Amino acid sequence: MNAITEHEGAMQAALAPQGDGEVLLSIRHLNKSFGGLKVTNDVSLDLRAGIVTTLVGPNGAGKTTLFNQITGHLVPDDGEILWRGQSLIGRRHFQIARMGIARTFQDLRLFNQMSVEENVLTVMEPVSWIWQPGGCAARQQRLERVHDILARTGLATKARTRALDLSYAERKFLSMARIMAADARIWLLDEPASGLDRSSYKRFLGLLRSEVAKGVTVCIIEHNLDIVVGISDRIAFLDQGKLLADGLPDEVLKNPHLAAIYFGDQTS
Numbered sequence: 001m002n003a004i005t006e007h008e009g010a011m012q013a014a015l016a017p018q019g020d021g022e023v024l025l026s027i028r029h030l031n032k033s034f035g036g037l038k039v040t041n042d043v044s045l046d047l048r049a050g051i052v053t054t055l056v057g058p059n060g061a062g063k064t065t066l067f068n069q070i071t072g073h074l075v076p077d078d079g080e081i082l083w084r085g086q087s088l089i090g091r092r093h094f095q096i097a098r099m100g101i102a103r104t105f106q107d108l109r110l111f112n113q114m115s116v117e118e119n120v121l122t123v124m125e126p127v128s129w130i131w132q133p134g135g136c137a138a139r140q141q142r143l144e145r146v147h148d149i150l151a152r153t154g155l156a157t158k159a160r161t162r163a164l165d166l167s168y169a170e171r172k173f174l175s176m177a178r179i180m181a182a183d184a185r186i187w188l189l190d191e192p193a194s195g196l197d198r199s200s201y202k203r204f205l206g207l208l209r210s211e212v213a214k215g216v217t218v219c220i221i222e223h224n225l226d227i228v229v230g231i232s233d234r235i236a237f238l239d240q241g242k243l244l245a246d247g248l249p250d251e252v253l254k255n256p257h258l259a260a261i262y263f264g265d266q267t268s
């Protein structure tokens with residue numbers, strides 16, 4: 001870690017320009033500790049519209065913890081998170097979701113006993129038990145949209161299958177279908193392709209690329225280098241809670257010090 005610290009200045013100086021998209025999410029001097037362990041250490045990072053930013057770093061670097069603070073599942077100790085200029089600090093996770101920030105979880109958090117179709121519908125009908133705006137016609141429209149999303153995620157024939165009965169890859173794609181239904185401005189994806197076989201993750205890459213081309217902004221936590229290289233516009237590299245680099249994929253991945261940390265972790 002000490003060796004890395006020496007090189008931080010040089011790496012930060014070599015940062016690529018951020019691009020000219022609107023800054024959707026701005027993280028400023030964010031800190032979070034668990035007991036004596038600093039898991040977010042003075043992190044500042046901008047996520048811009050239309051950019052795919054990948055968070056990489058060894059296990060335990062603090063990537064998921066950063067997502068948890070953005071989405072209101074954890075409260076930072078200090079620092080600021082601005083969504084299009086508005087502070088997210090102190091807001092509950094469902095309020096943040098309604099502002100246009102959607103996420104997936106490593107453990108997927110599907111409704112196991114519900115069908116695939118119902119899993120996606122619940123994203124569109126968050127108050128369906130109390131009130132269904134528009135009645136039958138609106139519900140029919142939502143169903144048509146669900147089926148369109150299921151077709152795009154390769155789940156068309158599984159609409160009536162319980163989430164519990166899906167294969168691992170199908171569950172991952174259902175998680176993607178749910179986030180596609182959320183109509184969010186930005187997607188935070190926590191290892192969405194982990195454990196996928198080669199053909200599934202190629203399909204996943206194609207899906208993600210086409211959604212990004214339609215205008216969705218993505219921040220993705222990913223360990224699979226093929227995915228990282230295949231999808232990233234920018235890479236933010238975290239280690240031990242610190243943001244060590246934020247730049248173009250080539251610059252970050254070819255940095256020998258970061259590679260040592262990254263591959264050291266991969267082979268451990």
Ligand SMILES: Nc1ncnc2c1ncn2[C@@H]1O[C@H](COP(=O)(O)OP(=O)(O)OP(=O)(O)O)[C@@H](O)[C@H]1O
Binds near residue numbers: 039058059061064066
């Ligand atoms: N609720 C918690 N209480 C205590 N420690 C926690 C908690 N959540 C995370 N940690 C610790 O914080 C550190 C960062 O964890 P985090 O899950 O954010 O890392 P990560 O970079 O996402 O790792 P991975 O790539 O393995 O998912 C780890 O040491 C983890 O054990």
